[in-house]
Amino acid sequence: MEYFPPALERLVEQFARLPGIGRKSAQRLALFVLSLPDEDAAGFADAIRQAKSAIHCCPVCQNFAEGDGPCPICASAKRDQSTICVVADPKDVIAMERSREYSGAYHVLHGVISPMNHVGPDDLRVKELLARVGAGDVREVIMATNPDTEGEATAMYLSRLLKPFQVKVTRLAYGIPVGSHLEYADDATLMRALEGRREM
């Protein structure tokens, strides 16, 4: 019999719902939170509530942003607003920004089309993307969904939807990751790397 007081059990269950946190990690986290001083534990609870109430989706790119107006990236005059990089999740925006290479705008779909999980185009921010492209001023849409089956299908689906707008639609390059070894690359990646070879 594992003895857990009900209030502790409920906290363990909350932690266990988080992605990548199993039952045992959840127990460890819940016990850690219990061992915190009262004000620190209250600070944690407040941070959840405040983030949830303060953070909304940017009306332009649909990324998480504070307040009602457009997010800093959409509002920035330094960013090229005529190029839209379409990603599945807010964390993909973080990854793209980390490269310091991209200076355009984003569009966050909040998921990918996945019939297995009952996610269709209507569950994603597709309408908003079409409205942005339809409003003109967009020259290029870069599909940056993950290179897996669902990400591919979503990119394909969107590129067809965007055809009538006569906008340039591109896809991130596939290839060998920088710093990795040829011998560890899988067949599909090698094939794509060969297909996408460029003159030196």
Add this chain to the structure above:
Amino acid sequence: MEYFPPALERLVEQFARLPGIGRKSAQRLALFVLSLPDEDAAGFADAIRQAKSAIHCCPVCQNFAEGDGPCPICASAKRDQSTICVVADPKDVIAMERSREYSGAYHVLHGVISPMNHVGPDDLRVKELLARVGAGDVREVIMATNPDTEGEATAMYLSRLLKPFQVKVTRLAYGIPVGSHLEYADDATLMRALEGRREM
């Protein structure tokens, strides 16, 4: 530039304080919480507050328990209250209970003596242990702190403090873990296993 709205950044920081959660995992968890429906995120925040307010230390064994009275283990007539197993943390009680082998009571120290981390005997629930043993009716105290330097030192220190009470003080056996291989056992464990060998 990693763009994070302040309220989201604060939530990421809260998650990053948890043990075993790095900055990147914290981002993932914070974004997951943001993607939850409002009532689910509120439920998470409430679970933290409620656990913190409902859970107190059992006045007898110092383990986490709900309400003011003794915990279910200390209150149980089925448990041998004359045997006390001394552990460092509430999660060690969970581990002991999982073995289904122990039917005595516990005493949770809430830490181990660690001069490096400025934790002395006064920071632990040592007084409470002495009071329990001093009240009589205790026949055996089992030291079940971890078999590392600090756990050893704490067990040694407590066993000396308990000498005047003329109570039997024992230590969990060291040896090869069940199901493991001799070749992977470290020298110290093998030495202890040899020392502790028993007739078959």
